[in-house]
Each structure stands twice: as structure tokens, then as C-alpha cells.
Amino acid sequence: MDYTEGQGWHDPRIIPYQPLTLDPASMIFHYGQSVFEGLKAYVTKKEQVLLFRPDENFKRLNKSNDRLCIPHLDEELALEALKTLIQVDRDWIPNAEGTSLYIRPFIISTEPYLGVSPSDRYQFIIILSPVASYYKEGIAPVRIAVENEFVRSVAGGTGSAKTGGNYAASLKAQQLSGTKGYSQVLWLDGVERKYIEEVGSMNIFFKVDGEVITPSINGSILEGITRKSVIELLKHWGIPVSERKISIAEIKEAYAAGKLEEAFGTGTAAVISPVGELFWQNEGMSINGGKTGEVTKKLYDTLTGIQSGMVEDHFNWCIEVK
Ligand code: PMP
16 A cells, blocks of 8 residues: 555555565665564464454554654554455465464655655555464573663664664674574663663563563553563463563562562564573573473463464454454
């Protein structure tokens, strides 16, 4: 679908997957005006196709649009377009356990113009790809390193938007941590390097002395949909959970006192990712003996169960594509 100033969004269409033809002066190539989303469709044992909270993705896309000066999309129309596209590609959705159809909606600025200003032309595109199970041999803990040198975002920046520039800014740290054997970095705040923000493509939770805690939404972290679902589930189960500022020093103290019981990341790709080790200031903190914690496992089983239609969806989070 295209956007042209004065005309608004127009010409929705489904076409076979193919290369895009863009003018080399298109503003997206030079000024990074892009937003995107990521979600998954799952096939249930009864052959239903389920989308997990897709309305939240389109709501967040519009929030990102606000920050990047991109015109709003009609969220209901976008969801209808997605459902139609999935029906067209129904045969591509894998149905083996743990597999899914990854969905990537995105918007780019296409006006050919060299100069920094909001574009007056855009394209909204949705691409799809079958994906294998994230965990090939069952849910497995990851090792993550706290990032002290680089920052991903600062208050007032674009950290809360899902825009390409944030990910470009994170590559260097990600690459360096990879060479040291860590799969992701844990970002600290961009001012004091004191407070925990999030992981590369996940929000982060800790279980300390019986309470689950996660950094509050502060304008520089992404408001994860899995994060929101986890908070709702924990409240429903009566497990204490709070959103607040958490310093890395507080986590280290909890570790030293034997009170750091579990840690996990949340995000569409892995759903729940247990953290087995956190590295900070030349010391590796082993969490729950490097094994998946009880609450982490329960959250993983429940969320993946709801998404695949195996666990009752009391919250009405899933939408059936039919
Ligand atoms: N933070 C970042 C930076 C991400 O890229 C993601 C993945 N979208 C998340 C958090 C988790 O968000 P969600 O649960 O909506 O996938």
C-alpha cells in the first residue's frame, strides 16, 4: 500500500514476493525513516491459524510512526490486510511443533529527495516467512553480557520506537559480545550507565527473593507485547510483579546475597528466553545454576501453549485467521 501527501494511504494490493524498485535518492536510504513490526502466526492441531495479539503490533506501529513523523495507518485495515495475505499464503505456514509463520510489516519513506525532512511518500509492506522452532532441543538458557561502553538509546531518543536506526546502533556491541561467547547484550541507560533497560531484541525480567521485577517503560525501551502478556499472566497467577527502575548494582547485590532466583528475556522470537548467566564487571553471575527457573518455564509453557492453541486462551489474546 502506498502513501502520497494529499491522497493518504491508497492502492492496497497483494503481489508475488519480488525485489523492490526504488529511486537511489529515496529518503529511506539516507535518513533512515523506517518502522517495522514482528509477529507470528501459528497453526493449531485443529488446523486453525492463530495470530497472537496482532492489534497490539499495529497499535505499536502507529506509536513508532508518531516518533518517526510517518503518517498513521488504519489499524483495522492493516489487520484485515494481514489476514487476507495469510489466507493467500496459507499453504506456506508450517505446522510442526514449535514452527510458525514470521510476519514482518514495515513502512519506508520512498520520496526521492536529498534533504532532512519528513518524506511525502511511503510504502507499507508485509512480508512473510516460515520459521523453524526457536529452540531446536527444548528451551535452553542463554548467556548475556552487560554493555558498559555503548548505549542503545537515551531518554528523548527513538528507543521506544521500532525503527531500523536503533538496531544499527546496537550492532557493534552485539558483535563484540558475540566474540566473547555471549549471545546478547544487556543495555544500561544512556546517561548514567546504571539502570537496566533491555536486551538486544527482548525485554528483561528478574525474580529476586520471590518477586518478579522488570524495568519500567521509560521512553527509551521498547514496549514489548510479550512483556505486557507476562505481567498480565503473573498478576493472574498471584505472583508478585513490579515495573520499576532496576540498577545493575541491585542485581549484583541480590546475586551476592543468594536472592537472584531467575532471569529471563521476553520477545516474539524466543517468547521466553531463560538467562543462565549474566556477565558484569569481569564476573559471571550464574543464575539458578545455569538452569531454567520454575516461573520462567511456567511462563514459556503457558504462552507457547496459548499461541499454539494447546492452552485455554482465557485472555482472548489470539485471533483466528479465517
Ligand atoms: N525490545 C526490543 C529492542 C525488541 O526488538 C523486541 C522484539 N520486538 C522486544 C524488546 C520484545 O518485544 P515483543 O515482545 O513485542 O516482541
